[in-house]
Amino acid sequence: MTAVSETEQLRYISQQAADARVNVEIETEGMTLNLGPQHPATHGTLRIIAKLDGEQVVAAEPVMGYMHRGYEKLAEVRTYPQVTTLVNRIDWVGSFANETPFILAAEKLMEIEAPPRAQYIRTILHEMSRIANVILGIGDMGVQVGAVTPIFFAFRDREYVLNQIEAVTGGRFHPNFDRIGGLKDDLPAGWIQNTKNAMEKVREFCDQIEELMYGNEIFQARTRGIGIIPADIGLSYGLSGVNIRGSGVDWDVRRDATPHGLVYDKADWKVWTHPDGDSYSRMWVRLQEVREGTKIVDQLLDDIPSGPIMAKVPRIIKVPAGEAYVETENPLGVMGYYVISKGDLNPFRVKIRSASFNNVSITPWLLKGVYVPDIITILGSLYFILGDIDR
């Protein structure tokens, strides 16, 4: 099925509602179901107010902000190197990827460039944090539709990736490793081979999960045709990343607008899209994304250039006055930092564009007319991290 127009979708919804009322003489009273803020399906504190007719959603409204930590404001009173510690905690499952766009924005303002070796390692770590994040998202989707086993496989194999991230940065979850002008440290001995082994494990995980979960008839019945996002609607809500590629939009910042400082063009890889736009296609694109990620890492590992890992940067970092916006393709979608500097030690203003906020904003449109079980499927397939919604 390709993208459907809004009128078609509305007609479908009203027809579903009419079907549900066949042979029901009494008009049922609506019920409001409050999903969250504490609910097992939201893995965090997202609240969805769903008005129900039977088990069918008439209107749904997401309520965000339970986890707002004010990082944009806090960044204004930190020096530039200190900001990475904060932004690490935005998408806590793929932390390193949060640091990259901010560092790149600062480098852009200071007009310095990281040495090639640092750029390679940066790209590798960015991609590994994507793998660690998306693996967990795939496993989590299994739990949302009722299969408990995939998440344990995901936790098991994510550990191989996290071990490698820890080996080089010292932190499993919050590396805080990116520096303006390069990286904190060089790679430890033996890391390249170990990482290749870890990527092999991740590919095995992909094959395993494809059989266990994606090939399962019930999983397909639960996800195919559920939560269809037409491409134009998705774009108008500002969806990005896998969620828009799952609707057939061939757009990836890594390929189409790689910011200066990441070397995605040095590897041979493919952007996957899926024309259906339903929950299954989003999860399918996610799986391919992990596979492509391991390919990118493998190729970049093969030709890491030697050399320094830090450019010549003044000891006290003062960023010249100006404005810069840098966005990268993060695990959850496009993440961008708009940094305004007045030439001080700290940024004057930082605006963070995080992917999950936009991805969740489509839910009122998307959840209309679906059944209660499908709310969970759709939320799971949109795959958001609560810290990424509220910042």
Added chain:
Amino acid sequence: MSGWIDTFFDSYWGPTGLRTLGGLVAVLLPAGALVYIYLFKLMSFVQSRIGPMEAGPQGSLQLLAEVGKAFQKEDIFPRKADKIVFALAPFVVLMSTFLLVLVVPFGPDAWFVNLDTGIYFALAVSSVSVIGILMAGWASASKYSLLGGLRAAGQLIAYELPLVLAVMGVVIQAGTLNMQDIVLAQAEGEIFGWGGIGNPFILTQFVGFAIFLIAMQAELTQPPFDMPVAESELVSGYMTEYSGVRFLLFFIGEFATAGVFAMIASVLFLGGWWVPGIDPDSNLFNIVGPAVMFGKVLFVTLLIFWFRFTYPRFREDQLQRLCWKFLIPISLLNIVVTGVLKVVF
């Protein structure tokens, strides 16, 4: 001394006490074994973890720890709950399990009640748990509980039908509703004149066995049919508001019912307490019969739990569609074919 014992066993209380004790063992022992072997250990194995290891050797006493934990917890009643109904619901659910085990034979003379309409009685009382679940869902005064209770009612009533129809084939073939006679019919049956392994009905009624297993999975609300307790949607369905001992009763009810249903399945399709090679009238079966049953129960529940660990769950409408459009027509066809073959042979 012996005179006293004789009087005791001749009185009403002797046999009744023995039966009560036997009933408790027959329900709770498989339930405990299932929780430990499958829920704790096999599930961990499937999910590549080791499961409980600390309490007792290989974590074998974990079950006692869990029960102890449940007893320590406060018995919470929601403020708006209908107190009496809320308190009674878990007992009603568990009662259905104990009524079910009544008609299960464990040996030629080891039975609780030998009803002529045994399987009919079993299928009838298995629906009693629906009342308990509806009571729990309604009395909890919680939306999640209510949705879970209604889903459970719809599902259990729908899947009664394929369950009954799957049993029909066996009943036609055995020519009796008596559980004991069904076992004997399998023990004394012959396959094309060869009686070496009797005629376990799984061989002739494999369609019925598959349908019985699927319907049983749904009756037990195990994944992939766990819509009523779907933990990612309804928190815990009708059990959401329960805590402490009452939650434990629901939990025991779930696994005890799994065990008892597996007993019924093994009586109907696997030959019950009988194993090939021994005369079914032999007194030996009164002793090894329960053990044989236990082994067969473990086999049937292995299938149930394997599905539980690997499958995602159905949506409510898909579940009903599977039941009405697939299982019921096939089981009706099965009855027709069985009837025709019964007349022909």
